[in-house]
Amino acid sequence: GAGVSQTPSNKVTEKGKYVELRCDPISGHTALYWYRQSLGQGPEFLIYFQGTGAADDSGLPNDRFFAVRPEGSVSTLKIQRTERGDSAVYLCASSLRGSVNTDTQYFGPGTRLTVL
Amino acid sequence: KQEVTQIPAALSVPEGENLVLNCSFTDSAIYNLQWFRQDPGKGLTSLLLIQSSQREQTSGRLNASLDKSSGRSTLYIAASQPGDSATYLCAGVRGGSNYKLTFGKGTLLTVNP
Numbered sequence: 001g002a003g004v005s006q007t008p009s010n011k012v013t014e015k016g017k018y019v020e021l022r023c024d025p026i027s028g029h030t031a032l033y034w035y036r037q038s039l040g041q042g043p044e045f046l047i048y049f050q051g052t053g054a055a056d057d058s059g060l061p062n063d064r065f066f067a068v069r070p071e072g073s074v075s076t077l078k079i080q081r082t083e084r085g086d087s088a089v090y091l092c093a094s095s096l097r098g099s100v101n102t103d104t105q106y107f108g109p110g111t112r113l114t115v116l
Numbered sequence: 117k118q119e120v121t122q123i124p125a126a127l128s129v130p131e132g133e134n135l136v137l138n139c140s141f142t143d144s145a146i147y148n149l150q151w152f153r154q155d156p157g158k159g160l161t162s163l164l165l166i167q168s169s170q171r172e173q174t175s176g177r178l179n180a181s182l183d184k185s186s187g188r189s190t191l192y193i194a195a196s197q198p199g200d201s202a203t204y205l206c207a208g209v210r211g212g213s214n215y216k217l218t219f220g221k222g223t224l225l226t227v228n229p
Contacts, residue, residue, distance in 0.1 A: 004159070031215065042120070042205055042219030043160070056216065091159060098215050104150070105217065107159040 002026070004108035006092050012114045013082055021077040021111045023092030031098030032075050033105060034067055035091040043091050049075060050098050082115045089113070119143075120208055122220035129196055130228050137191040137223045139206035149189050150217065151180050152205045160205065164191070196227045 005024045013019050025032050030051055035043035045059040049069045057067070064082075069075040079086055089110040095103040119142040129135050139149070148167045152160040164173045164180040166189070172181040179192040189206055203224050207217040 033215070033217075035217075040221065042207070042221050043217070045216045045218070048215050059216075093160075095215075103215075104162045104165055106162065107152075109157075109159040 004092055004094055004106055006090075006108040006111050008111060009109065010112045010114075012116065014116050015082060015084060017082050017115075019079050019082055019113065021079075021090050021113070023075045023077070023094075023108060025073065025075070025092070025094030026106055027073075029094035029096055029106075030072070031095045031103070032069060033093040033095075034075070034077050035093065037089045037091055037110070039088075046077075048098070055098075079113075082113075084115050087113055087115045120206060120218050120220040122204075122206060122223050124223060125221065126224040126226075128226040128228065131196060131198060133196050133227075134192070134194050135196055135225070137193070137204050137206075137225070139189040139191070139220055141187050141189075141208045141218075143187075143208070143210055145210050146184060146187075146208045147210055149180075149182050149206060149208050151178075151189075151191050152207065154203045154205060154222065163204075193225075196225075198227045198229050200227050201225055 007022045032049040034046040037043040047067050048056040052072045064080045067077045089112050091110045093105040093107045095105045121140045123138045150165045151163045166173050166182040177194040182189045203222040205222040207219045
């Protein structure tokens with residue numbers, strides 16, 4: 001079946017602009033996660049959704065970052081007033097229930113964000 | 117705070133060699149551990165998930181072990197092939213936060229024909 005998809009695959013923007021990154025999880029997965037991967041680093045957790053609600057947003061770096069999942073499926077990560085330090089690959093993952101004891105998180109290909 | 121360290125950062129081996137990738141974590145309250153593979157420009161592919169009650173998992177030529185007491189996990193790759201070339205990441209999940217993966221920086225593996 002279809003995996004996790006993310007659009008766009010690449011996004012180049014100018015400092016100060018607003019960007020939206022989209023994630024389509026695997027159908028039927030109730031849990032959705034966003035991670036950020038900087039060059040040479042492992043992914044870092046940003047936010048976790050269970051259904052429509054953000055169960056844990058402790059990884060969001062500041063209030064310029066916001067994410068929504070209004071219908072419990074597609075999620076959008078929104079970044080306001082982008083800064084050069086926001087440049088990274090933004091990864092989305094989904095899992096069936098969100099209980100990682102038996103769940104596996106399935107990752108999308110990521111969106112590479114470049115802020116000039 | 118959970119810290120995950122992977123050694124070595126890079127590894128180059130000839131085809132056919134058996135190899136071991138190492139992962140260590142500082143928090144003994146780790147709930148489970150996953151190994152992922154990442155190809156350039158691609159997302160992560162889950163290879164093996166070891167639950168806290170398990171000591172190892174096997175899939176084909178891959179075997180992963182987990183020793184919570186020492187805070188270590190290893191990924192063993194048998195009879196390596198050029199197609200195994202990728203970055204391998206381990207990630208731990210802490211009990212009580214059973215969804216937040218904490219990743220190491222990865223080991224870049226190159227298998228030479």
